[in-house]
Amino acid sequence: MKRQITFLISVFLLLFFSAKSQTEQSNFRLQFVPMFGDSIATTSGIVSAGNNNYHLSKCRFYLSNFQFFDADQKLISTESQAYLLDIEDPQSLIIITTKPKNATYIMFGVGIDSINNVSGAMGGALDPTKGMYWSWQSGYINVKLEGNFNGPHIKKFEYHLGGYAGENACYNTSAFIPISDTLNIGVSLSEFLNLAEAQETFKIMSPSATAAQLSKVFAALFQPLNP
C-alpha cells in the first residue's frame, strides 16, 4: 500500500515537471517532402517533371544540428541530434522536436559535420549498420540518391555524397527557414538531378571536389512549401 502511494506521488511529480517545462517549449512537427517539380517524389514508377522523366530507386539523407533563431535571427538553441531520412520510410520524413517559444527561424545541417565524422562509433541514426558509412575509408555518406534518367536513352545515376576533410567537405547548412507551428519543407530533387545531368555527372562514390560542389546544391534544395 505504502509502495503504491509512493509510486503515485512519483507519477504526479513527473507529470507536474514535464508539464511545466512545456510552457517554455512546444512540440514542433517538421515534414520533409521530396519533390520532382510539382509532384511528390516516390520510388514507384516513373515521374515526370517538366520535360524530364525519372525513376528513383533510393533517396536517403542525413539532417543534423537543428538550430532555432528568434526574430532578429539570433541563435536560441541547437539540437545536436542527427536524423536519417529515407523516402521509403515515410515516418522518417517527419521530425518531431521541441522548439523554444520565441523561435522564428530554423536552420539545419544537411549531412554529418566533421566532428561526428572523426569521433568513432556512434549509435541510433549514426550506427554504421544503417548503411550510410563508407567501410574502406572513414566517413559518413550524407546523401544517397540512386535511379535512372528516363530520357530517350535510359541513363543510370548513383550519387553517394560525403567527405569531411578540407576542400572536399560536404557538410552544409540549409537556408534560414521561417517557421510556423508545423512546417512542410520541400526537397526539390529534380532541381538537383537536372543540374547533375547537365554537367554530365552520373556517378559519385567517394569524396571529391564534385561531391562537395553537388552537396552545396543539395543543401539549397530545402525550401518551405506553401500550405
Add this chain to the structure above:
Amino acid sequence: MILGFGALLIAASHTWQSKPLKLTYPDSWPKPAYDTARNPLTEAGVWLGRNLFYDPALSKDNTISCASCHLSFTAFTHVDHALSHGIDDRIGTRNSLVLINLAWNKSFMWDGAVNHLDMQALAPISHPDEMGSSIAEVVEKLAPNPNYKMWCFQAFGDSNLTGEYVLKALAQFQLTLISANSKYDQMQRGEITFSAQETRGYDLFKANCNSCHTEPLFTNGSFQNNGLPLDSLLGDTGRMMVTKNEADNRTFKVPTLRNIEFSKPFMHDGRFESLSQVLKHYQSGIEASSTLAKELEKNIALSETEKIDLISFLLTLSDKEFLFNTAFGYPKKK
C-alpha cells in the same frame, strides 16, 4: 521514502556496470590519441571485443576471424603470407599490419584511410577479399546469440547488440594490446643494461632511423616514401589513394618496429623476408623519386658489422610478455 526509491533506482541502473579498466603504459610515454572518455574500457567490454575478434561469424562464410590475419603470437600479423589471405583464399592487396599500441595511432591502415580505431573493423568486415560481409549482416547474425546478449548487457547495459557496440567492443580489446616490456623498455627503466653490440646498434638506430621510427612507439605516425621501387603489378600508390594528392604518391604510414623480429614479411606488400634484406634496401636499394623522404636521398652507409649491430638492437624490441600474453589469446569460455 521517495529518497529511498530514488536510491534503489540508481543502484539498479548501476548493477550492470562492469569493472572499469585503465590502460597502463610507461609514464614517459605520450598520452594516447584514442579518447577513452567516449568509450570507457571495462572488463566486460574487452571480453566482448576479444570474443568478436576471434569469432569467424564475422565473415560471410564463417571461416575467417580477425585473428586469422592478426595472430597474437606473431605480434598480431599474418605470418608466412606476403599478402593477407581472406575468404575463398582470395588474396588481399596488402600485407597485414601489426596490432600494437593502437591507442597511440592517429590514423589506420598503410595509407591512413581510416581515421579512428572504432571504424577500422568496418574495412575488413566489408572487404570482398577479406571477410566479405557487412556490419549490418554481422549484427543480424550475432544479436540473437544468448552469449553475445549477455556480454553486451554486461558491457554496455543493453542486451541488444548494435553496430556501435560491436565496433566499440572490438576497439576496447585492441586498445589493451600494449607492448611496453621489451629489453629496450627494461633498459630504459634501468633494470638491465645493453650489451656493447646492442649499444652500438642503438646509436646507429638513433642516427639513421629514429626520425621516422621514433621512440618510444617506434613510429612518428607520418606518411613517408622510403624508396621502395613501385611493384608494377599491384601499382599501390599508398596515401595518394586517399588524398588524391600527387605529393603523397607512394607514401605509406611509418610502421612501428616493436616486435619486428616476429612480424615478417616486411613492408606494405611483404616484399622482404628478413631484416637483413630490409637493411640492404636502406643501404643500396632506395629508388629516387619526387616524393622520396629527404633523409633517405643518400643511401645509408652501413658496414657488415654495423648491420649486425643494428639488427641486434632491433631484436631488443621483442616483448615476449606481450607476444605470449594469454589475456590476448583465444577466449576460453569463463
